[in-house]
Amino acid sequence: MIVRALITFFGLCLFWQGVVWLFETPPYILPGPLLVWDALSSRPELFLRHGATTALEIVLALILGLTAGFLTGVLVWRSARAERWLWPLLLASQAIPVFAIAPLLVLWLGYGLASKVTMAVLIVFFPVTVAVVEGLRRIGNYWPEQAQLMGARPGAFFRLVQLPASLGTIGVGARIAAATAPIGAVVGEWVGSSSGLGYLMLQHNARMQISIVFAALFCLLLFTLSLYGLVNYTTRKLIFWTDER
């Protein structure tokens, strides 16, 4: 898989560099990958510093989003009243584009970490909640009936049967969360921040230093893919039985 990914990556870079050579595009419109590599390798500390900010925002958002999504999902699954009250709110939260509320969040929560983390949590929260609700509902009749006949305690049934049975679906939600959390963080940085890869992109875009914009994008891509890989690996290890079937 790694070999395939490397071949694809270098193939795309080759194609990109070929387009730049062929059409002689100015570097302030489309720099080639060699220029982007120059930007990246000449100032690694710049990308490390801003990358660390964005990474922190994404990881915090993922932890908070997964926790809040899980708890809300359990609440919605458990209580019909909670579903009636919360579901329209959850849907409404998705109907509003993140870009539209980003300036408000920056206004309310400031230019620091909180507004970006909140933005990313808003993006992560919904798919996780839906995955939890769907996973918990997908158990069918067999085990609830067995539990009834066995005289199972509700807490034990949830812990030993219901929750493990739903982990496959929850894992899908977690993977979607890992792939989408960076969107919230970067959008937040674009609207108002003093550090982060989004901030770096915006600053250097204004100065026509497009190779730095591309280098920041590359760092974001690398981090997102690594995070997705880590979440994917962890969920698959944790839910080992779904691969065995």
Add this chain to the structure above:
Amino acid sequence: MSAETQNPIVLEISGTGADYPASLFAPSRLKITPGKTTSLLGPSGSGKSTLLRFLAGLEPLPPTIKLTGMPDVCKRAYMTQSVRLLPWFDLRRNAGIAFELREEPVDQKVVNAVLADLGLERDAGKYPAQVSGGMAQRTALARTLLERADLNLMDEPFAALDAITRRNMQDLLKSRFAGSTTVLVTHDPAEAVRVSDEIYILDRAHPGAPATISRHDNTAGGDGDPAEALYERLKAA
């Protein structure tokens, strides 16, 4: 609760209802003798599994059906054709899952003894995905055995197994459930004859017609093969 002191469990069907599931049955009676294995046979869709679900308390009784003789406190175990072990637990934990679900201490000695009895001691640490259908079925049987239920209900538990495994499972059922009250739904006359003390047949005039439950006399075949006699009887059902 000893079988000798128990009254028979009787499902009395007084009439055919207009709605499902009461529409499945014609006026008749099913008597389950405590301490015996009773088999239910009949064509597909005649209501065998529904009767079992009535007995399990998983299906509400329609007004046309009365259940008497069921003790107020009656522990019931229900085993179906599809085993559905929990794939995240090994066979040992699957066998003793009922104790964990009740938050009772699991007596590993008892669990291991039952698993050994069913020839599963070497594979007890394996996960359901790593074992054959026969082993999974034996684990489900171990789970049912460990329940020591007052009433064991089995809905075609061996239908999906190959002939040899099925035969072994029938032997296990016969020996390990001897003396306990068991109701078995099966399509196989030979299985019914082999494991049951009493056999009931659900007869229908035509597909879709309500079924009448009637007791089959296991000695009706005379000197011939009782399974063959039962098969002939079922062909007419």
